[in-house]
Amino acid sequence: MLYRIAESADWEQARETGFFASPDLDMDGFIHASERHQILETARRYYQGHEGLMLLEIEEAALAAAGLRVEREWAESRQEYFPHVFAPVPLEAIRRTWPFKATAAGEFQLPEELEGI
Known part of the structure; x- marks a missing residue:
């Protein structure tokens, strides 16, 4: 599975259009995503406040079945490979969603269903 932290406006638009897209698709040519173990650091770096x-939990096999290209590319700043999706994600590929907010202390936590996987 791949994961994407989505802004509320982008998620609402996805629910209206049937496809998730975010500004990075236009800016970078792909949608930034994460593996499960990368979610919390991504949230800490880019989504504070x-x-x-x-x-969003995205099934990579569903993306492949829809003909969408996913590539893992090296992020020098994180010293890790990250999945990039090179087209809008059809809602059918999004298997589960969770509200994702920081605690009162400003720290993000994974949903219970993702703990220990």
Whole structure:
């Protein structure tokens, strides 16, 4: 599975159009995604102070079946490979979603279903 932290406006648009896209698709040519173990550090670095976030779980096999290209590319700043999706994600490929917000102390936590996987 791949994961994407989504801004509320992007998620609402996806629910209206049937496809998830975010500004990075236009800016970078792909949608940034994460593996499960990368979610919390991504949230800490890029989503502090954001309200109304959703965590999307995306089935990579469903993306492949829809003909979408996914590549793992090296992120020098994190010293890890990250999955990039090179087209809008059809809602059928999004298996689960969770509200994703920081605790009062400002730390993000994974949904219970993702703990220990």
